[in-house]
Amino acid sequence: MKVEVKKVHCVFSWSWHIPKNAGTIESGLGEDAIGDIHGMVHEDDEEDVCGICRASFNRTCPNCKFPGDGCPLVIGECQHNFHVHCIYEWLDTSTSRGLCPMCRQLFQLKKGVSINDSHIERFRELAIKRQQEQNEFESNLDDDAAIARAIAEQEDTGRNVDNQGDIIMDQDLVVR
């Protein structure tokens, strides 16, 4: 029997390869590709979701149309993952104070993870901005503390003057 192939329709699927221990992340099918494909049958809400937008990493953040390289995820030093657009938008608000929404540690991109590489510079700039705000805030606190100290000192000096007055009066009395 001779089989002649006239046309081939390629069908493929993909998902982010997110190991449970979150050590390394690669795009495309990893070693346990079969596991990934089985993973596909899970309901949407059983997939790993971005904590900020609640959408699966295999889908997009709310502002994107195309998943995958167009709307990648990043992995933090603290092992928490987010859509890069979601976490960037969060860290760009001053109320974030540069902290991870999950664990409240300073959010930094994990080093030595290829998926993070192209974002490192932008995140570093953002971290510097937040750090400056934080410093300003703290120096304002210091200013407040300095003013409070100055007032306290003034009050103290005032009291000393009074004390001295009393002493002088006492002396006067003694002299008389």
Added chain:
Amino acid sequence: MSERRLLKEYQVVKKELGNHKNIISSLEPIDSDDLTNWTATILGPPNTPYHGHSFDLRIHLTPEYPLKPPQVTFSAYKMPHCNIEFKTGKICLNILDNANWSPVWNLLTVVLAIYQLLSDPVTDSPLNIDLSNILKIKDTSAYYGLIEYYLNNKSDK
């Protein structure tokens, strides 16, 4: 943030609300076409003067949600509590402040936190000075008495 996140929120609430039916008797958008305005009804926790009563909340989600916290208030003149302004229903709760909010929280966690506040009033940041003062001197019977008075007599207003 967007319609899509709000729809997710709606799905999560519908799915998980059943797990909290002893705490939250309802949590739904006022108009199902507008997912930015919600109402909730929470039940008074056991072992508190609120037990046996239920309380309505209004929740407004700003366009910045979830990067900014939702705005949540009790109905005016309905909630006598140390950290709630009686006249307006305004709530003083740290996670609802910009500075302490985290975008991983959602409507359910917010409502559960408010329920928790009913059991654990914080006297350091009072919006109802009378109740806070009574609580500070640990006069439990006066505390219960005043809250019950408010709940039974003033809540018709």
